[in-house]
Amino acid sequence: MFNLILFGPPGAGKGTQAIKIAEKFGWKHISTGDILRAEVSQGTPLGLKVKAVMEAGHLVSDELLIEIMESVFVNNTTVTGFVLDGFPRTQKQAQELDQMLSTHGQKVSMVLALEVNEEELVKRLLKRAQDQGRKDDTEEVIKNRLVQYHHHTKPLIDYYKNKNLYTEVFGEGTIDQIFEQLCTVIKP
Ligand code: AMP
Numbered sequence: 001m002f003n004l005i006l007f008g009p010p011g012a013g014k015g016t017q018a019i020k021i022a023e024k025f026g027w028k029h030i031s032t033g034d035i036l037r038a039e040v041s042q043g044t045p046l047g048l049k050v051k052a053v054m055e056a057g058h059l060v061s062d063e064l065l066i067e068i069m070e071s072v073f074v075n076n077t078t079v080t081g082f083v084l085d086g087f088p089r090t091q092k093q094a095q096e097l098d099q100m101l102s103t104h105g106q107k108v109s110m111v112l113a114l115e116v117n118e119e120e121l122v123k124r125l126l127k128r129a130q131d132q133g134r135k136d137d138t139e140e141v142i143k144n145r146l147v148q149y150h151h152h153t154k155p156l157i158d159y160y161k162n163k164n165l166y167t168e169v170f171g172e173g174t175i176d177q178i179f180e181q182l183c184t185v186i187k188p
Contacts, residue, residue, distance in 0.1 A: 001106055002027065002081035002188045005088070007156070008114035009149045010142070011121035011128070012171050013178065017114065018085035020179050025188060027081030030072055032065060032089075055135045057144030059152060062092045066100075073100060081109075081188070089153045094160075111160040112182060114171030121146070 004021065006014045015031060022029035036054060039047035050060045069087060076082075088094040101107050116124075122142060129137030136145065160166040169181045 001079075002109045003084070003101060003106060004081065004109055004186065005084045005111045005160075006114070007111050007160075007166075008116065008171060009118075009121055009153075010145045011125040012114040012116045013124075013175070014085045014114060016175055017179060017182055018083045020175075021182060021186065022083045024183065025081060025186070027083050028076055028079040029083045029085060030069075030087070031085040032068060032087040033085075035068055035072075036060060055141070057136050057141035057148065059089060059148050062090055062096070065089075065093055066096045069097065070100060073104065088156065089148075091152075091155060091159060094156050108160070108163075108165055109188075110167065110186065111156075111165045112185065113157070113166065113168045114178070115168050116171040118146070120172060 006018045040051045125142045
C-alpha cells in the first residue's frame with residue numbers, strides 16, 4: 001500500500017498532477033477540497049456547515065477533516081495506494097493521519113511537494129477563477145488561502161523532513177514536464 005501526499009500551496013497544481021499520478025499507478029485520488037465542494041453543492045448538513053468557511057478561504061475544522069478521512073479509509077480497503085491532495089493541512093491533521101494509518105499497520109510513504117513561486121500561484125488562481133468560477137478564487141480569498149497555507153500548512157514541511165519523507169519538485173513548466181519529474185521520484 002503506497003500512501004502518497006501531494007503537497008504544496010493552493011494553485012501549485014496538486015489536483016491536476018494527483019489525477020495523473022493516480023491514473024498511472026492505479027491508486028485512489030482523494031481530494032478533500034473536492035469532497036467538501038460536493039457536500040456544499042448537494043446541500044448536505046456537512047456542506048451547510050462548511051460553505052461559509054470555504055468561501056472565505058479559511059480552513060475547515062480538523063475534527064471534520066479527520067472524520068472525512070476516517071470514512072475514506074473505511075470505504076476504500078481494497079485499494080493499492082492513495083494520492084492525498086489537500087490533506088493534511090495542519091499539524092494536528094498530520095498527526096491524526098499517522099495515527100489512522102498506524103491502526104491499519106500503515107504509514108505515509110512519501111510527501112511530494114510542488115514548488116511554485118507566489119506570483120505564479122496568484123496568476124494561476126485568478127485564471128482558475130475565470131475558467132472554473134470557483135467561489136474561493138477571488139483576489140481577496142486567494143490572499144486568505146495563501147495566508148492559511150503559510151501559517152498552518154507550510155510548517156508540515158519540517159514535520160515530514162524530520163521523518164525523511166519529504167521530496168520537492170519544481171512545479172513550473174508544462175503539465176507533462178512536471179508530471180515526468182514527479183514520476184521519476186515516485187518509487188512504489
Ligand atoms: P482545495 O480544493 O484543496 O484548495 O480546498 C478548498 C477548501 O476546502 C480550502 O480552502 C478549505 O476551506 C477546505 N479544505 C480542503 N481540505 C482541507 C483540509 N485538509 N483542512 C481544512 N480545510 C480544508
